[in-house]
Amino acid sequence: MKRFLILLLATGGLLRSATGQSAETAQARLFCLSLQFQEGTTYGGTLDLSSISGTPNGELLPTFGDTSGNPWSSAFVLTYGGLGTIDGVMQVNLPPAVDANNDGFNDFFEVSQGVTTTVTSGSYNTGYSTGTITATWSRTAGSPNGTCLLDLVDDTFGDLGTYTCPFTLLEYTGPLTYTPGSNTVSAAIALTQTGNSANTLQGPIVFIKSTSDRFDVLTNQPGVWTNAASQALSFTNEVFIRNIPSWPTNYAGYVYFADGNPSTAAPDYQLWVLSIDDSNDANDNGIPDFSDDPSTVTPPRAPLLSIALGATNVLITISGDVGHTDQIQEIGSLTSTNWQTALSFLQTNDPQVVSLPLPVNTPEFWRAAAQ
Helix, strand or coil, rough: CCCCEEECCCCCCCCCCCCCCCEEEEECCCEECCCCCCCCECCCCEEEECCCCCCCCEEECCCCCCCCCCCCCEHHHHECCCCCCCCCCCCECCCCCCCCCCCCCCCHHHHCCCEEEEEEEEHHHHHHHHEEEEEEECCCCCCCCEEEEEEEECCEEEECCCEEEEEECCCEEEEEECCCCCCCCEEEEEECCCCEEEEEEEEEEEEECCCCCCEEEEEEECCCEEEECCEEEEECEEEEEEECCCCEEEEEEEEEECCCCCCCCCCCEEEEEEEEEECCCCCCCCCCCCCCCCCCCCCCCEEEEEEEECCCEEEEEEEECCCCEEEEECCCCCCCCCCCEEEEEEEECCCCEEEEEEECCEEEEEEEEEE
8 A cells, every 4th residue: 555645844935024135136327427538639739638737637527516607627738839838727518418318317428328419618718818619529329439629719829729539438337236124225336337348346335215205315325446456446425316207216326436536646537426227126116126115025824735545646735825836846755855846836725726646656755835
């Protein structure tokens, strides 16, 4: 006579719990609000931009609060024919903000978006003369590299030439892994520069939720990231806001580095924007898991089994939570560990009866796993 033994086992999966959240992944984009200019050239002259003394660093940086109406500025050194070297400070307008892809960001600072040929104005001061600037901008979609033609006309010396200046958008993209929390979000970035995969940024970042609006407003804590040269880039705390209603899966805020390019002689390239796009929404409530309250899912209760023998089959009655997937597993010896799944099914009734063929070998052991 064949003998059958049923061994019960509850393996109800703890998909989430309030005390043990699993890491999730969002997509991050970090871009600098400064532009990196290379040396501009014209017939018989050169133009170098810099925000620091010494070797030019090419930075054209935002100067928020400037009442001149020309918010991007840089010191410059110009060489032109018989005039020798001319030092000064310039202010240049960027093209008007456009958001063709409706993501809440100025397309000018998105590598994926192009810049059609656009003309803007500017001005400069050399200490003993002033002048006007006509800037012509262009950049192909998908490339971080563009061209700016700077035509300088001096009030004293006349037209100083049109300088062809290549420039680069500094943009990094990659995953941001995070663990949701009730009051804080612990995260880490692993980013690669667009157009230059040798340049990377990685490190932790912790956010604290606002007590008055925890789903939409967070503040990052000061921290340190590391670049590909193992240089440390420290940053301060800034406010991040969820982009509602135009892009409710996105969070954005400033990242202000003490020095965004440690390879140069002085702090520069300091102001950046971090965009975090999180499509995870475990409870489908419209709030991304990044800032949502951690969800708790109750695991299914341990299944209860009973058995009845038919002429050609084994009838197993399972009492358990409806809506969970159950597995009937079998093995020929309890000294073995290679349990095999004999049947997997969705429990639609409590109790529910399933049928298995009579085993060929004896004894045979069964157990149930609720997921």
